[in-house]
Amino acid sequence: MLKLRSGRTLYYGKGDVLSYRTYAAPLTVRSIPESPYKGDTNVIFAHNIKFSVSSEALLTSFTEGDNKQVVATDSMKNFILRQTANYEGCTTEGLLAFISERFFDRYPHIDAIEISADRLPFSSVTVGEGGGWSDSQLVFRRSHNEHASAALKWVRSNAGIQLAQHESSLSHIQLIKVSGSSFYGFIRDEYTTLPESYDRPLFIFLDIFWTYADAADAFDSERGHYVASEQVHDIAHTVFHKNNTPSIQYLIYQIGHRILTSFPQLAEVRFESNNRTWETIVEPLDPNSAGVYTEPRPPYGFQGFTLSRDDLTEGNEGQ
Numbered sequence: 001m002l003k004l005r006s007g008r009t010l011y012y013g014k015g016d017v018l019s020y021r022t023y024a025a026p027l028t029v030r031s032i033p034e035s036p037y038k039g040d041t042n043v044i045f046a047h048n049i050k051f052s053v054s055s056e057a058l059l060t061s062f063t064e065g066d067n068k069q070v071v072a073t074d075s076m077k078n079f080i081l082r083q084t085a086n087y088e089g090c091t092t093e094g095l096l097a098f099i100s101e102r103f104f105d106r107y108p109h110i111d112a113i114e115i116s117a118d119r120l121p122f123s124s125v126t127v128g129e130g131g132g133w134s135d136s137q138l139v140f141r142r143s144h145n146e147h148a149s150a151a152l153k154w155v156r157s158n159a160g161i162q163l164a165q166h167e168s169s170l171s172h173i174q175l176i177k178v179s180g181s182s183f184y185g186f187i188r189d190e191y192t193t194l195p196e197s198y199d200r201p202l203f204i205f206l207d208i209f210w211t212y213a214d215a216a217d218a219f220d221s222e223r224g225h226y227v228a229s230e231q232v233h234d235i236a237h238t239v240f241h242k243n244n245t246p247s248i249q250y251l252i253y254q255i256g257h258r259i260l261t262s263f264p265q266l267a268e269v270r271f272e273s274n275n276r277t278w279e280t281i282v283e284p285l286d287p288n289s290a291g292v293y294t295e296p297r298p299p300y301g302f303q304g305f306t307l308s309r310d311d312l313t314e315g316n317e318g319q
């Protein structure tokens with residue numbers, strides 16, 4: 001969280017600012033072999049935004065109840081919503097950078113801003129027209145599948161306003177692979193009750209985070225290096241589909257390796273995964289025959305891993 005030069009932590013802001021912008025600029029991305037995704041019309045460009053500020057000038061608002069330098073969080077909400085109309089770009093990261101820049105301009109006593117947003121995904125519905133099928137550009141359905149997010153931290157210093165931290169992400173991916181995953185060879189001792197599995201129905205929850213070498217590539221898609229979350233999930237789908245995996249640990253490493261290989265503009269990719277492997281009730285006799293499974297019981301295992309470009313050097317090849 002936001003810390004002052006004095007080392008004190010002090011911040012306030014507004015969360016759950018729901019912003020449904022229509023007709024943002026369309027996004028076009030360079031395509032990659034793992035994904036048919038080419039871009040987004042951005043007819044609906046909707047976000048749930050969280051915004052907070054910090055400043056030495058705000059200290060007395062906490063210690064003395066002095067509101068002279070306080071921008072009401074209600075005004076912050078209005079600022080975010082109204083400035084969203086003025087944004088001419090087409091990426092979540094760009095929108096957050098735009099709002100931050102405008103806020104620093106308007107309120108020069110603010111030293112630091114932390115801003116993040118979850119994209120609220122809407123996908124166009126398919127409609128029959130003129131004897132064929134097309135994507136409606138008027139009717140959209142709210143999706144409750146995975147969603148993209150971004151988070152930025154800015155600090156004002158004598159040198160100007162600097163980006164202190166940035167991360168883009170895709171959260172709440174839930175994927176099941178019904179066959180082609182195993183987990184065996186782990187330590188067997190007096191605490192082991194889990195049987196070895198040579199073909200398990202692997203259900204994973206997955207969050208993927210990525211950082212650009214130059215954040216300008218996230219803010220401005222015209223530079224030609226924007227990484228769309230749709231491309232990231234298509235890489236995850238492809239790697240999960242193609243590879244037989246001995247563990248979630250190795251699966252996320254392979255996904256990360258492929259993401260960094262496909263996108264040289266990224267410095268780092270990070271994972272948080274959760275094991276929700278279905279519990280087997282009726283074992284299938286062979287991979288394509290009937291099996292019956294049920295929800296696993298808690299507690300659930302999890303994994304975390306960060307890959308940087310050093311992981312792509314010789315000897316670290318993924319598959």
Ligand SMILES: O=c1[nH]c(=O)c2[nH]c(=O)[nH]c2[nH]1
Nearest residue numbers: 183194246247248249275301
């Ligand atoms: O992919 C897995 N990794 C583990 O470390 C683990 N541990 C466990 O009980 N099941 C699994 N699965």
